[in-house]
Structure formats: C-alpha cells, structure tokens
Amino acid sequence: MTKCRISRRRFIQGTASVGAALASMSSFRLLTGSSPASAEPQQGVTYAQNWCEMCFWKCGLTAKVVDGKVKKLEGQPDCPSNYGKLCAKGNAGVFQLYDPDRLKTPLIRDGERGSGKFRKATWEEALTYVAQKTNELKEKYGPETFSIFAHGSGEHSFVELVEIIGSPNYCIPSYAQCTGSRDIGWALSYGKAVGGKEPVDSQNSKCIMLLGRNIVEALHVGEMQDFVEGVAKGAHVIYVDPRFTKTAAKANQYMMIKPGTDSALLLGMINYIIEKEIYNKNFVDGYTHGFDLFKEHVAEYTVEWASQITEIPQTEIIKAAEKLCEAAPHCYIHPGRRLTRYGNDTQFTRIVACLNMLMGNWEVRGGIYRTVGFKYDAPHMVHFDKPYADRADGAGSEEFPLGPKNLGFANKLMEHIANQDVYPLKGMFVYGCNPLHHHGSTEMVKKALENTELLVTCEIYMTDTAWLSDVILPESTYLERYDPVISTGRRKGYIQFREPAVNPVFDTKGGWEIAAQLSAAMGHENEFLDVREYNRLAFEALGITEEYMKKHGVWVANESTPYPVEDGEEEPSFRTPSGKAEFYSNLCEHFSYPPMPSYEENPVPAEDEFRFLFGRLSFHTHARTQNNAWLLALHKSEVPLWIHTDRAKALGIKDGMQVRLVKEGFKSNPCTARVVDYIHPQAVFLPYGFGHETKGLTRITGKGARTSDFTSNLTDPISGAAGFHNGFVKLEIA
Amino acid sequence: MYSADKTKKFAMAYIVDRCVDCKACMVACKAEWQIPDNDFRTHIDTGIAPAATERLSMHFLPHQCNHCDDAPCVTVCPTKASHKRADGVVDIDNRKCVGCRYCIPSCPYNARFFNNQLGVADKCTFCLPRIYDGLMPACVTTCPGRARVFGDINDPESEISKALKDAADNRYRVWTLRKDLGTEPNIYYIQK
Ligand code: SF4
Ligand code: SF4
Ligand code: SF4
Numbered sequence: 001m002t003k004c005r006i007s008r009r010r011f012i013q014g015t016a017s018v019g020a021a022l023a024s025m026s027s028f029r030l031l032t033g034s035s036p037a038s039a040e041p042q043q044g045v046t047y048a049q050n051w052c053e054m055c056f057w058k059c060g061l062t063a064k065v066v067d068g069k070v071k072k073l074e075g076q077p078d079c080p081s082n083y084g085k086l087c088a089k090g091n092a093g094v095f096q097l098y099d100p101d102r103l104k105t106p107l108i109r110d111g112e113r114g115s116g117k118f119r120k121a122t123w124e125e126a127l128t129y130v131a132q133k134t135n136e137l138k139e140k141y142g143p144e145t146f147s148i149f150a151h152g153s154g155e156h157s158f159v160e161l162v163e164i165i166g167s168p169n170y171c172i173p174s175y176a177q178c179t180g181s182r183d184i185g186w187a188l189s190y191g192k193a194v195g196g197k198e199p200v201d202s203q204n205s206k207c208i209m210l211l212g213r214n215i216v217e218a219l220h221v222g223e224m225q226d227f228v229e230g231v232a233k234g235a236h237v238i239y240v241d242p243r244f245t246k247t248a249a250k251a252n253q254y255m256m257i258k259p260g261t262d263s264a265l266l267l268g269m270i271n272y273i274i275e276k277e278i279y280n281k282n283f284v285d286g287y288t289h290g291f292d293l294f295k296e297h298v299a300e301y302t303v304e305w306a307s308q309i310t311e312i313p314q315t316e317i318i319k320a321a322e323k324l325c326e327a328a329p330h331c332y333i334h335p336g337r338r339l340t341r342y343g344n345d346t347q348f349t350r351i352v353a354c355l356n357m358l359m360g361n362w363e364v365r366g367g368i369y370r371t372v373g374f375k376y377d378a379p380h381m382v383h384f385d386k387p388y389a390d391r392a393d394g395a396g397s398e399e400f401p402l403g404p405k406n407l408g409f410a411n412k413l414m415e416h417i418a419n420q421d422v423y424p425l426k427g428m429f430v431y432g433c434n435p436l437h438h439h440g441s442t443e444m445v446k447k448a449l450e451n452t453e454l455l456v457t458c459e460i461y462m463t464d465t466a467w468l469s470d471v472i473l474p475e476s477t478y479l480e481r482y483d484p485v486i487s488t489g490r491r492k493g494y495i496q497f498r499e500p501a502v503n504p505v506f507d508t509k510g511g512w513e514i515a516a517q518l519s520a521a522m523g524h525e526n527e528f529l530d531v532r533e534y535n536r537l538a539f540e541a542l543g544i545t546e547e548y549m550k551k552h553g554v555w556v557a558n559e560s561t562p563y564p565v566e567d568g569e570e571e572p573s574f575r576t577p578s579g580k581a582e583f584y585s586n587l588c589e590h591f592s593y594p595p596m597p598s599y600e601e602n603p604v605p606a607e608d609e610f611r612f613l614f615g616r617l618s619f620h621t622h623a624r625t626q627n628n629a630w631l632l633a634l635h636k637s638e639v640p641l642w643i644h645t646d647r648a649k650a651l652g653i654k655d656g657m658q659v660r661l662v663k664e665g666f667k668s669n670p671c672t673a674r675v676v677d678y679i680h681p682q683a684v685f686l687p688y689g690f691g692h693e694t695k696g697l698t699r700i701t702g703k704g705a706r707t708s709d710f711t712s713n714l715t716d717p718i719s720g721a722a723g724f725h726n727g728f729v730k731l732e733i734a
Numbered sequence: 735m736y737s738a739d740k741t742k743k744f745a746m747a748y749i750v751d752r753c754v755d756c757k758a759c760m761v762a763c764k765a766e767w768q769i770p771d772n773d774f775r776t777h778i779d780t781g782i783a784p785a786a787t788e789r790l791s792m793h794f795l796p797h798q799c800n801h802c803d804d805a806p807c808v809t810v811c812p813t814k815a816s817h818k819r820a821d822g823v824v825d826i827d828n829r830k831c832v833g834c835r836y837c838i839p840s841c842p843y844n845a846r847f848f849n850n851q852l853g854v855a856d857k858c859t860f861c862l863p864r865i866y867d868g869l870m871p872a873c874v875t876t877c878p879g880r881a882r883v884f885g886d887i888n889d890p891e892s893e894i895s896k897a898l899k900d901a902a903d904n905r906y907r908v909w910t911l912r913k914d915l916g917t918e919p920n921i922y923y924i925q926k
Contacts, residue, residue: 072765074875085878091761216754221878228752228879244782246755249792618756630764633772634757678782678790 048501049076049553051486053153053478054089054096055621056174056196057081057220058488060554061090063479063501070094070479070501075221079554080492081197082221088619090221092630096477097505101627101698102460103474104506113450113468116695123509123517130471131521133454134165134427141424143167144389147417149410152432153483153498154475154511158458160382161515162429164524168387169425171408177438180409180721182339184402185349188585189357191575194335195371197490199562202226202235205366207327209238209320211262211352212341213334216247218616222490235366236327238320240265242613243642243685244678253320258311259611259683260342260602260725266333266351267599268306269321271298273358278325283360287572290584290596294354297596309599328359329566330366338615342602343714343723350585350597357581362572363565373489374558379537381484381512382519382528392422395720401591403720411722412715414439417448426453431511432475436464437623437689437706440713440722458514461627462696474508476500481510482531485538485549493558495542497535497549593718605728610647610684612661612727614707623689627697639704641671642685643731648675651731658734661686661705663727668705670734684729686710736866738820742886744860745822746874747897747922748796752881755780755794759873759882766861766872770851775799775858776873796881798873799824799845799858800911800919807837807846816855822920823862828854842915860884887920898922 044067052059052073060079064072073093077084096102106126111117121129137145143166150158151173159170174196175183183193202208202215203226215227231237231250239251242259257265273279274295284291307314324331333355339345361367393413395403403409414435417425428449435445449455449468457469466472475481483498509517516528529537539546544555564570573579577586588595605611619631626632641659653659658670661684669691679685691706707724714723760774769775776798782790801824808816808824815830816837831854838846838855849856861871865884869875874882885892890899901908901924910919 072872082878084875086758086762086876087878088757088761091758091765091876094765216756219756219878224754224756225878225880228754232749232752244790244792246780246792246794248790249794250754254790618754619761629771630761633764633774634760636772676782 048479048499049550050478050498050501051079051081051153051496051553052086052090052093054093054625055220056152057222058153058486058496059086059090059221060496061086061093062553065501068502070097076553078552078556079496080222080490080494080556081488081496083225085221085225087219087221088631088634089621089625092625092628093477093479095628095630096460096625097479097502099628101462101696102477102506103462103466103472103508103696106474106507107472109470113470116467118472123507126471126473127514127517127521130454130456130473130518131523133470134522137427137454138165141426142389143387144169144392145424146427146429147171147392147413147425148429148431149173149433149435150429150431153478153486155431156381157511157515158429158431160384161519163387164382164384164519164526165522166387166389168389168391168405169393169408169413171393171410171413173410173433173435173438175404175407176410176412176721177340178338180340180407181345181716181719182336182349184719184721185339185346186335186353187402188346188582188587189350189353189576190362190581197371197488198223198335198337199369199371199490200226200332200334201366201369201562202230203233205230205235205327205331207236207238207323207331209240209324209331209333210247210251211240211266211334211336212615213336214241214245214247214615216250217245217618218337219618236323238323242680242683246618253316253323255310255312255316255320256678256680258309259613259680260604261310263348263351263597264301264306264309264599265312265317266355267298267301268303268310268317269324270351270355270358271301271306272303272318272321273325273355274298278322279358280328280360283329283362283572284358287360287362287574287580288357289576289578289580289582289586294583294596297598301599324359327366329361329364331359332356332361332367333359340716340722341725343712343716343726344600344602345721345723346716346718347594347597347600353581354583354597357583362581363563363570365563365566369491369562370564371489372491372493372558372560372562374487374493376487376538376557377541378487379529379534379541381534382516382526384526392416392425393720400720402587402718409715409720410435411439411713412720414445414448417451418444420451426451428452428455430455430457430459430465430469432459434463434465434623436468436693437708439708440711440724442706442708444713445708458511460508461624462694463623464692464694467694467696473514474506475514476504476508476510480504480508482535483510484512484531484534487557489558491562492556495544495549495555495557497553499550588718603726605682609728609730610643611682611725612707612710612729613683613685613725614688614711615685617687620687620689623692626689626692627700629699632699637700637703639671639687639690640674641705641731642674642676642679644679644681645675645677647681648673651733653731653733659731660734661710662730662732663710666709667732668709669702671704684731736862738823740820741888743822743888743920744801744865744885745887745894745920745922746860746871747883747894747924749881749883749897750793750795750923750925752879753778753794753796754879754881756878758876758878759796762872762876763858766864769856770849773847773849773856775856795923797843797845797911798921799841800843800917800921801858801860803918803920804916806840806842806917810836810840812836823860825859825862826855826857828852831855842912842917843919897924
C-alpha cells in the first residue's frame with residue numbers, strides 16, 4: 001500500500017509559502033544561447049504509426065521500438081484527435097501488448113460451457129470448425145439465424161462476414177448502450193446526430209453546462225483538452241450530477257441534483273429564460289420552428305416547481321440560466337454521452353437541444369461547431385449482396401421507424417436471442433465486446449448465450465463472454481496489425497494510418513484477415529482485399545503516399561471553417577422537415593411521438609434502497625482494461641463504491657469497509673465503501689467494468705461488482721436504446 | 735553518458751488549475767522507466783475540501799522528486815550514489831547505490847522508493863537521457879491538461895521561465911512545497 005504521499009497538512013504548509021517563489025524569480029540568471037541538443041538517431045530504434053485502441057477516441061500515436069520491442073507510445077503532435085497527448089490508458093498499451101494474460105492461440109471448447117475447458121487449436125482447425133458449424137446452422141435455420149455484436153476498429157470485418165453469410169442481425173452496441181437516444185433526440189431537433197466526437201467548442205466557450213457529462217473522468221483526450229483550455233481561459237462551468245466528480249472540481253457552479261430529475265431542471269431553466277425574454281431572439285425568430293407552441297407548453301414548468309423536484313435552490317437554477325444567456329451564443333449545454341439512463345432519454349435530449357436552441361449557439365465559437373469531415377472515393381474491402389431478411393430486433397421497423405438498421409439494437413437483439421421469439425437465432429459472433437457486462441441484465445444475456453448453438457468470440461483477452469464461447473479466435477492487438485485507414489472529423493477532417501510496430505507476439509491475426517479466411521472456409525467466393533492493398537487504393541484516391549503516412553501517421557485533408565455561421569459563410573440550416581431547428585418536432589408528430597418534450601417522473605428507490613449509478617474512471621475503458629497491471633496499480637486494484645455519509649452510518653458502514661451490492665437476493669463481490677458527503681443520499685455509485693468471472697483475467701477476477709447485474713433493462717420507446725439507471729439496490733457489509 | 739551542462743538549471747512547474755488527476759503522467763513515467771509493480775515516480779494527490787457546510791472544492795496536486803538544491807537525500811547517501819548534478823538534476827548512480835535505503839526516509843517529500851527489481855533507490859530523474867536528446871520528460875509530453883511545464887530556468891526563452899514570468903506578472907499564486915525545510919526545491923506550483 002502506498003500511502004498518500006503528501007498529507008493535507010503538508011499541502012497547506014506548502015501553500016502557506018505562496019509568494020516565496022515570486023521572490024526567487026528575480027534570481028533567474030538571464031543566460032542566452034542554450035539550445036537543446038537535437039535528437040540523434042539511435043541504433044536499433046524504429047518508430048511505427050498507429051492510433052490508440054485502448055478506448056474509441058482514436059488518438060494518433062507513434063510507437064518507439066527498441067531492439068524489436070515496443071518500449072514507449074507517444075501521441076502524434078499533429079493529430080487533431082489528441083495533439084500529442086495520451087491518457088493513462090493510452091500509455092498502458094505497452095503492457096497490454098506483452099501481457100501474459102492475452103489469448104495466445106485459437107481455442108475450441110472442450111468441456112461443458114462455462115467449465116473453462118478449451119483445447120488449443122491451429123488456425124486452420126479453428127477456422128474449419130467455425131465454417132462447418134456455421135454452414136450447418138445456416139442449413140438448419142436459415143442465414144438470418146446469425147448475429148454479430150462488434151465494437152472497435154475491426155468491427156466491420158465481422159459485420160461484413162455476417163452479411164455475407166446472409167444475416168441482417170448485426171449490432172454496433174455503442175448505439176443501444178451509449179449514444180443512441182442522444183443522437184436520435186438531436187437528429188429530431190436539428191436534423192443531425194451529434195456523433196462520437198461531440199462537437200462542443202469548449203476551448204472558446206464562455207459558459208459550459210454539463211449534466212452528468214463527466215469529461216474529466218469519462219475521458220476522451222481531445223474533448224478533455226478542449227475543456228481544460230476553456231477552463232483555463234475562464235469559462236463559467238456549470239456541473240450537474242448527483243455526485244461531486246473530478247469534473248465538478250473544475251466547475252464554478254456545482255449542483256447536486258436528485259438523481260433522475262435532470263429534465264425538470266432544464267425545463268425550469270427554459271421556462272425562466274423564456275419568461276424573462278433573455279433568449280437569443282435573433283436565432284429563435286429566424287431559424288427555429290414552433291417556438292410559440294413550445295412557450296405555451298413549458299409555461300407550467302416554473303423555477304419553483306423545478307426546485308422542488310430537483311432539490312436545487314431556485315437561486316442556483318436562475319443563476320445557471322442567466323450565466324448561459326449572458327454568454328450566448330458562445331456557450332453550450334452538453335448533449336451528453338452514454339445517455340442511456342432512464343428509458344425516456346430521447347425526449348430528455350430533446351430538452352437539451354431546445355435549451356441549446358434558445359442560446360442560438362449553432363456553428364459558432366464556444367457553442368456547437370460543425371464537424372469538418374470530407375468525402376473521398378474509399379475502396380471496398382469486399383463486395384457482397386445485402387441480406388434480404390428483416391432484422392430480428394426491430395430497428396427500422398414500424399415499431400421503431402427511427403432505429404438505424406446499420407447499427408441495430410444490441411439490447412433488443414440479445415433479448416430476442418434469449419427468448420427465441422422472432423425466428424431462431426442460434427449463431428452468435430462477438431468481436432471486441434463483452435455482452436455479459438454491457439447489457440441491462442446479465443441473466444438475460446446468460447440465457448441468450450445458452451440458447452446459441454454456436455458462439456464465436458474474436459478477442460484479445462479471455463473476457464467473461466469468451467469464457468462461455470465455443471470457439472475463441474485471438475486477435476492481434478492494434479500494435480501488431482494493419483487496419484484500413486480511417487477518416488475522422490473534428491475541427492479539421494483527417495486521415496489516420498495504422499501499421500504494426502512489431503510482429504504478433506503470440507499466434508494471432510488481425511480481424512480482417514480472420515474474416516476473410518473464415519469467409520473462404522465457409523465457401524463464399526467474395527474476395528476480401530488485403531488490408532495493405534486496401535490502404536494502397538485509399539492513398540491513391542486521397543492523393544497521398546504511404547511514405548507520408550509512415551512518417552506522420554496523420555494527414556489533415558480538410559481545414560474549412562468549423563464555424564460557418566459565425567464566420568458569415570452560411571446561414572444556419574437544418575435537415576428537418578421545416579428546414580429549421582425544431583422546438584416542435586414535425587417528425588415526432590409524424591410518427592405519433594409527443595412533438596414537444598414534457599417532464600416524466602422516473603421511479604424512485606424504496607426507503608432502504610439506493611438508485612444504482614455507474615460510470616467511468618479516467619483510467620479504464622468499458623470492461624476491457626481492468627486487468628492491465630499498470631492501470632490497476634493506479635487504484636491499488638480497489639473498486640470503490642460511493643455512498644453518502646448519513647446512509648452509511650445508518651447501515652453501520654464505515655469508510656474503507658468491504659460491502660456488497662444486493663438485488664433480488666443476488667450479491668456482488670466485495671467493493672470498498674467510499675463514505676462521502678458529496679453524493680446524493682438516494683444513490684450509490686460504482687465505477688463500470690469490474691466484477692469479472694472469467695479465470696482468464698488473473699489479476700482482477702472476483703474483484704468488485706459487475707454493473708450489468710444491478711442495472712435496469714429498459715428500452716427507450718423512440719430510439720430503441722437502453723435505459724440503465726432505474727436499477728435499485730441494497731447494501732450489506734461483506 | 736549525459737554529462738551535466740553547467741549552463742543549465744532544470745526545473746518543473748505544475749499549473750495546478752490545469753491538472754485533472756487523469757494520471758497519464760504516472761503511467762507515461764512508468765512506461766518510460768519500466769518502474770516495477772505498484773511503484774511510480776510521480777503521484778497526484780486529491781484533496782477534497784472542506785466539510786459539507788462549506789462550498790465543496792477539490793484540488794489535484796502532482797508531485798515527484800523536487801530536485802532540491804540542498805537535498806537531504808544527497809547529504810545522507812554514504813556512497814555518493816545520490817548526487818546533485820551541475821544542471822540541477824538530483825540523480826542516483828545505480829552502480830554506486832548499495833541499497834542501504836538511508837535516502838528514502840530522509841526525503842521529506844516521500845519522493846523515493848526502493849526498486850526491488852534493481853535493488854536500488856529510485857525516484858524521478860527529470861528524464862535525464864530524454865532531455866539531453868531534445869525531448870521533454872515523459873510526463874510533460876503526455877500531460878493532456880498541459881499542467882506540466884519543464885525546462886531550463888537559466889534560459890529566459892524556455893517555456894518554464896515564461897510560465898513563471900507570466901505567473902509573476904499576473905500575480906498568480908506560486909509556491910514550492912515545504913519552503914520551511916530549506917531544501918530549496920526546483921518544482922514550482924502555479925495557481926491562478
Ligand atoms: S497528466 Fe497532467 S493533467 Fe493528468 S494527472 Fe498528470 S499532471 Fe494532471
Ligand atoms: S525531493 Fe527528496 S529525493 Fe528529491 S532531491 Fe529533495 S530530498 Fe532528494
Ligand atoms: S520527469 Fe521523467 S522520471 Fe520524473 S516523473 Fe516525469 S516522467 Fe517520471
């Protein structure tokens with residue numbers, strides 16, 4: 001145990017000597033002519049370009065390779081994702097590469113499911129086995145019996161394989177489990193989804209409002225850099241969360257909100273802003289639709305009412321509203337990330353969008369900027385005919401007309417696999433994700449996995465899901481493989497390049513190679529391009545050379561303005577039916593959803609229960625990095641469970657005690673109680689991604705709780721995305 | 735190998751407001767120096783203050799070896815393995831370190847630990863080879879908050895001299911840890 005290195009007392013003593021260094025300033029000798037020695041090429045040292053795969057922000061990085069071993073990863077200074085910086089996870093990629101816990105060869109199950117008995121197989125054996133089983137299932141149940149859950153840079157390798165087989169049931173779970181409701185809510189309001197690289201212009205913002213968007217801990221380097229820049233320049237930061245997070249530490253105004261009442265807070269602010277007529281009239285009059293109806297609609301949501309529901313003093317609500325309006329249009333209310341909370345999140349994001357509309361912050365500095373993308377004639381990895389069957393999960397059906405067919409509803413699809421109630425769903429592929437942790441109900445996922453006759457997982461680690469698989473295909477990590485170049489948009493549009501820094505450390509292959517070989521083994525004649533060939537064609541289409549990308553790793557292709565409205569190049573325009581930003585949503589009306597968002601009360605926990613909240617730590621991604629020894633060392637492998645002092649006292653729980661979460665008789669592994677005053681008494685908070693069962697993650701198995709054992713399993717009626725935060729738990733001392 | 739350049743005096747500043755406790759610096763340093771197991775050369779302390787009756791606030795305080803001008807760890811080292819270089823860096827010569835561990839408790843900043851893998855005392859070296867190769871220390875390079883500023887305080891054009899001058903001009907709070915001990919640290923804290 002490392003103890004706290006400098007006690008609070010010492011820190012205070014440190015601050016007591018403020019000004020001491022000011023005195024010593026005068027003693028700086030003013031010598032000139034000392035330029036740093038320039039870097040000399042070292043023997044045995046090479047560099048390789050890549051983008052980070054420790055999370056999904058895709059920071060550009062350069063790997064330093066010394067005598068054939070990756071020694072250090074550093075950010076590419078010119079990459080607009082991260083401008084030379086990497087977070088703790090990014091820096092720990094080296095450990096992942098050489099981790100002895102990695103999957104080292106293909107494995108075929110050789111015992112009961114869940115027994116963990118696998119036999120090592122050659123690639124040929126494993127691929128033939130999967131191909132045969134796949135063809136058998138296809139024969140028996142039809143091609144649509146297959147599903148794929150895929151996340152990460154190689155996701156499309158397996159998605160396209162499943163489409164080639166003939167099934168439409170592919171899911172990119174980040175839609176249903178993270179951003180789906182938000183993107184649909186935003187699309188209904190502005191005609192455009194937010195997208196994964198949230199275009200909030202923190203660095204130029206004068207006022208930033210975040211509702212549980214914990215930018216500092218649920219961290220994406222680029223977004224966080226912008227935020228710190230904005231803070232340093234003096235932006236007024238309003239942070240709303242039932243919990244005082246590290247993002248709250250950077251805020252000027254922190255509001256501890258009663259969990260589940262965010263929409264009441266925003267409606268109260270909207271009411272105030274409209275009543276006082278301090279909104280951006282120019283924008284509202286010129287570029288929005290349905291304001292008068294909206295004004296009438298929100299008249300009942302007074303500040304007094306909002307204060308009662310949210311437990312936030314009226315003065316604070318008013319202050320937040322005024323601060324935003326003073327700063328408008330150089331301000332924003334964050335659209336949110338993982339807005340899969342209460343099962344009515346699309347309407348909540350509609351409220352967020354409407355408040356932003358009142359600011360008129362569209363495509364201006366400090367507000368919502370325009371993501372600068374670019375188009376080029378990208379080659380196809382493989383040509384195939386689209387499957388004809390209907391999706392089993394209902395995405396894009398009459399029930400969910402707005403559900404995107406190209407992303408799917410991971411939660412609904414899993415449910416249908418568990419219940420087998422649409423058509424037989426007997427074959428499942430999993431690429432780079434871990435459904436046992438990612439869904440609303442572990443029970444349901446377990447049932448689904450039991451119902452499959454073939455479960456194939458392509459992974460780099462023995463996840464809980466891999467542990468239950470029939471075949472495990474070990475993938476090379478990002479530092480060992482090529483991938484098709486990617487194009488990304490933030491304030492600039494850019495291309496990123498990945499090349500292996502070292503040969504595969506174990507007997508692994510890249511996703512595209514695996515998919516291509518599987519497809520061939522199944523007897524399909526579709527020709528996959530080799531990734532290097534794909535890249536060559538892409539470079540040709542882009543007019544750049546591989547040499548350039550090998551040197552820089554990133555190429556900025558489009559530098560047009562991300563603020564076309566403010567820069568006077570364009571009038572605000574929106575791809576909605578009215579062509580305006582819509583307070584009153586025509587599409588909602590068309591599909592018989594409420595066209596204007598209202599307050600909906602969420603269920604509350606019983607007296608002896610807590611609302612179960614979960615989220616990220618700055619140094620872990622989803623459930624995929626918890627076993628990394630360098631990252632574990634940062635928190636001494638402890639899994640904290642936050643609980644309010646008064647509630648803890650009543651239960652006899654003291655800070656540091658081991659406690660278990662309990663729900664319907666089910667108990668978690670022990671977690672370490674973190675007894676604090678700065679979480680709402682009605683909630684407990686657990687960092688996401690612990691509680692692994694698999695014996696293949698030797699450092700972390702059995703530690704902490706798995707969130708999916710305790711969340712709610714709801715579906716938003718508009719977007720089809722999940723809702724996790726209506727799970728209620730009890731605690732007991734371990 | 736990297737003999738000290740007498741014209742230089744290396745120092746670091748943390749712009750405390752910009753630190754977000756992401757711990758990227760800790761892991762970058764671990765990677766660069768292959769620090770074993772649960773040890774790190776730099777740490778971030780989190781202080782939450784004060785009781786619920788007052789306005790909640792939280793600060794993040796990075797720290798590591800202060801490269802003291804009057805370093806107790808150097809004074810107590812019987813083999814002169816720990817030494818102060820002409821460029822300001824307090825370094826440990828692994829060949830001379832006998833692992834007696836006197837230096838570890840002598841450091842009032844708790845900056846040293848025992849490296850079990852190498853059998854020697856260990857701590858921050860300001861990334862000596864890197865800085866003579868023209869690079870920034872690993873923790874500075876990676877810091878997403880740009881909270882860390884490093885350089886030669888003898889050079890008025892260096893980033894750190896500019897940061898300290900800017901802080902003085904704007905009357906920001908600037909301090910070093912435990913000034914009262916007279917160890918003359920070379921890590922500065924800047925807060926607006
Ligand atoms: S990397 Fe920078 S921002 Fe992150 S903890 Fe270290 S000093 Fe603070
Ligand atoms: S901080 Fe500690 S280890 Fe570093 S020079 Fe000062 S006394 Fe020595
Ligand atoms: S200067 Fe180098 S050795 Fe010192 S803490 Fe930073 S990375 Fe580690």
